[in-house]
Amino acid sequence: MITMLTNSKILWALWQVMNYCVSRTSVMLIIVTCTALLLTQFLKLVRDIRKLPPGPWGPPVVGYLPFLGVRHKTFLQLARNYGALFSARLGNQLTIVMSDYKIIREAFRREEFTGRPSTPLMHTLDGLGIINSEGRLWKNQRRFLHEKLREFGMTYMGNGKKLMEDRIKNEIHELIVSLHRAQGAPIDVNPLLALCVSNVICGITMSVRFSNGDVRFERLNHLIEEGMRLFGEVHYGEYIPLYNYLPGKALAQEKVAKNRDEMFAFYQTLIDEHRETLDINNARDLIDVYLIEIEKAKSEGRAGELFEGRDHELQLKQILGDLFSAGMETIKSSLLWMIVFMLRNPDVKRRVQEELDAVIGRERLPSIDDISSLPYTETTILETLRLSSIVPLATTHSPTRDVQINGYKIPAGSQVIPLINCVHMDPNLWDEPNKFNPSRFIDATGKIRRPEYFMPFGVGRRMCLGDVLARKEMFMFFSCMMHQFDLEMAEGDALPSLEGIVGATIAPKAFRVKFLARSPVPLVPTTLSADSSHLRHVGSH
Ligand code: HEM
Numbered sequence: 001m002i003t004m005l006t007n008s009k010i011l012w013a014l015w016q017v018m019n020y021c022v023s024r025t026s027v028m029l030i031i032v033t034c035t036a037l038l039l040t041q042f043l044k045l046v047r048d049i050r051k052l053p054p055g056p057w058g059p060p061v062v063g064y065l066p067f068l069g070v071r072h073k074t075f076l077q078l079a080r081n082y083g084a085l086f087s088a089r090l091g092n093q094l095t096i097v098m099s100d101y102k103i104i105r106e107a108f109r110r111e112e113f114t115g116r117p118s119t120p121l122m123h124t125l126d127g128l129g130i131i132n133s134e135g136r137l138w139k140n141q142r143r144f145l146h147e148k149l150r151e152f153g154m155t156y157m158g159n160g161k162k163l164m165e166d167r168i169k170n171e172i173h174e175l176i177v178s179l180h181r182a183q184g185a186p187i188d189v190n191p192l193l194a195l196c197v198s199n200v201i202c203g204i205t206m207s208v209r210f211s212n213g214d215v216r217f218e219r220l221n222h223l224i225e226e227g228m229r230l231f232g233e234v235h236y237g238e239y240i241p242l243y244n245y246l247p248g249k250a251l252a253q254e255k256v257a258k259n260r261d262e263m264f265a266f267y268q269t270l271i272d273e274h275r276e277t278l279d280i281n282n283a284r285d286l287i288d289v290y291l292i293e294i295e296k297a298k299s300e301g302r303a304g305e306l307f308e309g310r311d312h313e314l315q316l317k318q319i320l321g322d323l324f325s326a327g328m329e330t331i332k333s334s335l336l337w338m339i340v341f342m343l344r345n346p347d348v349k350r351r352v353q354e355e356l357d358a359v360i361g362r363e364r365l366p367s368i369d370d371i372s373s374l375p376y377t378e379t380t381i382l383e384t385l386r387l388s389s390i391v392p393l394a395t396t397h398s399p400t401r402d403v404q405i406n407g408y409k410i411p412a413g414s415q416v417i418p419l420i421n422c423v424h425m426d427p428n429l430w431d432e433p434n435k436f437n438p439s440r441f442i443d444a445t446g447k448i449r450r451p452e453y454f455m456p457f458g459v460g461r462r463m464c465l466g467d468v469l470a471r472k473e474m475f476m477f478f479s480c481m482m483h484q485f486d487l488e489m490a491e492g493d494a495l496p497s498l499e500g501i502v503g504a505t506i507a508p509k510a511f512r513v514k515f516l517a518r519s520p521v522p523l524v525p526t527t528l529s530a531d532s533s534h535l536r537h538v539g540s541h
Contacts, residue, residue: 051409053096055087061240063089068234070502072392075099076422085406087414091239093117094414099422101429101453107405108397108418108460114138117398117415119238121231124257128310129318130465131326131395137308141319145465148289152204153469164469165368167203168476169525171196172365175477176484178212179515180522186490186512189339193332193477194221200473201327205286205320206270220266223259224325225503230256232503260321267317286323290316327466330390331473333500333507337388338381338478340496340508342487345436349487352377353518356483365523366479368472375448377479379438382448385456387436390505392421394458420455429453484523485515 056078058064068074068090075097078086084100098104107113116122116134125132130141153164175196179189195210195217202208210217235252237244244253274287283289294316297306307315342349355376360366371378397416402409410416425433429451431440443449457464464470489495490512500506 052094052411053085053087053406053408054082055089056082058089061091063091063239065090065234065236065239071234072389072419072421072502072506075393075417075419076425079419079422085408090415091236092241093119093239094411096410096414096416097419098416099419099426101423101455103405104418104423104455105452105459107403107410107416108458108462110403111461112399112401112403113397113416114461115398115400117396118413120241120244120253121235121238121256124253124260125318126310126314128315129322131322132318134400135308137310137315141307141315142465144293145319148286149204149465149469152286164204164472165476167200168473169367171199172476172480173524174199174212176480176522176524179481179485180517182515184514184516186493186514188510188512189515190332190336190510191218191221193335194328196477197331197335197473198324198328200469201323203285205323206267207285207287208270216266220263220324221328223263224329225507227256227259227325228329228503228505228507229501230503232505263321263324264314264317267320268313271313271316287316287320290319323466326464327469329505329507330466331470331477333390333505334381334384334388334470334474335477335481336508337390338384338474339481339487339513340498340511341380341384341387341436342482343489343513344495344498348380348436348438349482352380352482353486356479360483362519363523365525366476366483367525368476370479371475374479375442375446376438377482378475379441379448381474381478382441382450382454383436383438386424386430386454387434388500388506389421389424389456390500390507391456391458392419392506394418394420395462397462418455418458420458423453423455426453480525481515484518486518488514488516490514 056064056067058067076099078088079097079099085096085098085103087094087096089095098107114134116127116132122132127133127137130138130145133141153161153167175192178192192212195212195214198217198221199209202210230252233252237252271287271291274284275291278288278291278295280292280295283292290312294303294306294312297303303312306312342352355374356366359373360370366374366377394417397418398414399410399412399416401412403412404410423429427433441448441450441454457467457470493512496511496513497509500508
């Protein structure tokens with residue numbers, strides 16, 4: 001009996017020891033497995049990070065976001081520290097910055113780089129229009145707009161060319177007469193340039209011509225300027241989505257959405273009016289072109305496929321908005337920078353005027369056909385585009401799949417930024433890059449040279465759609481202004497700053513300038529043949 005009891009105790013004790021060992025082993029096993037898993041994940045993370053371009057580190061969650069400051073300037077500094085291809089984590093977004101022109105060219109010619117990033121602000125635009133769309137919608141719209149805008153004169157050849165030039169001449173007429181009216185008093189020329197430049201693009205797209213002092217135009221201009229600022233600013237909610245749920249923090253998106261509604265209401269009125277008077281055999285402008293396309297798709301039973309099934313009128317309204325803002329703000333700001341550089345570089349100004357007087361004379365105004373005979377005037381425009389780099393970060397691209405560039409991984413969905421201001425200020429490419437020197441664009445034979453590292457309109461598949469119009473407009477406005485007026489600072493005013501107002505574009509800060517007539521009577525363009533009878537004057541009542 002005693003032996004039996006002793007045996008069962010021993011067995012019990014043995015059982016306990018076994019249990020203890022097994023549970024210890026299980027716990028150990030779990031700990032070892034978890035550690036191994038964590039280690040593997042950590043090593044994978046390290047390996048993934050090592051595949052990315054080098055770049056600065058930042059605290060978890062926010063990453064480099066708190067140190068971003070003015071983006072194009074901070075990126076320029078980081079490019080100097082980390083090289084031509086660097087990466088930075090900003091909240092939940094991985095940002096890749098390219099500042100070598102060869103890398104930018106190589107990347108942006110590839111189909112994969114035509115995507116757009118997915119951020120809350122981009123979502124407010126629903127991926128519509130041309131600037132923010134991607135995939136098939138973007139591809140088809142880009143092809144369509146290219147073809148149609150050529151017909152309306154955004155080309156160097158063909159019938160549309162004359163139409164466009166006459167449209168620009170109409171606005172130059174308005175500009176010259178208004179500047180003469182100021183009688184040399186110091187003025188802020190920004191609103192007048194905004195009006196004239198807007199009338200060119202709004203004429204092509206909507207047959208709209210605003211008059212000087214239009215309250216409606218002032219409001220639209222304000223909305224566009226505000227939109228440029230909102231899209232250029234850094235918003236935490238773009239990188240840390242939870243931030244947008246804090247009270248009062250989703251302001252940027254709310255403002256963008258509200259402004260868009262207001263602009264869309266204006267476009268809707270015009271679309272309705274166009275529909276009432278539509279002649280499907282005679283498109284007057286881009287609205288008509290789209291309405292005809294929509295009618296055609298309906299009659300052929302493919303309305304559901306048009307614009308990849310997106311709402312037809314919303315797409316048209318976003319296209320009008322994209323072209324109005326991209327076509328106005330950029331050209332107006334470039335013209336303002338030209339004036340700033342002329343005030344700061346009187347020798348260049350004098351040379352431009354001497355060239356204009358020698359080649360054109362004082363009896364007529366310059367026209368597009370004179371471009372090749374006015375190399376110094378033209379290169380003054382190019383030098384302004386280089387030094388101002390008004391779209392320093394171009395538009396943000398996002399690869400549609402993982403891509404290898406220079407041995408580094410550029411992951412799908414990351415934000416890819418071409419740092420145009422860095423390319424334009426690279427001392428290895430440009431002699432004394434900070435100096436305003438138009439002659440750098442003239443070769444030994446006296447011909448204009450545009451090096452491949454000069455890229456104010458971006459490069460590749462998503463390069464600027466309006467570069468032809470922009471070049472023509474800038475040449476016409478600048479050469480006519482310089483032909484007709486001398487520019488002087490107002491007494492007591494400091495020279496206009498080279499520090500711009502930072503938004504999606506860099507615009508000069510407000511300044512005043514005196515336009516002193518170089519001829520007693522204003523010269524106006526001779527061929528005012530553009531048929532402006534259908535242009536609708538809006539907002540004057
Ligand atoms: C001085 C004048 C201008 C400059 C410096 C300029 C510059 C640029 C730049 C840098 C881009 C982005 C390219 C990229 O991200 O790869 C762009 C895109 C664009 N620009 Fe311009 N631009 C100017 C005038 C215009 C005008 C007059 C129009 C319209 C008529 C226009 C319409 C567009 C559009 C629609 C896009 C987006 C293209 C796309 O996403 O496929 N731009 N522009």
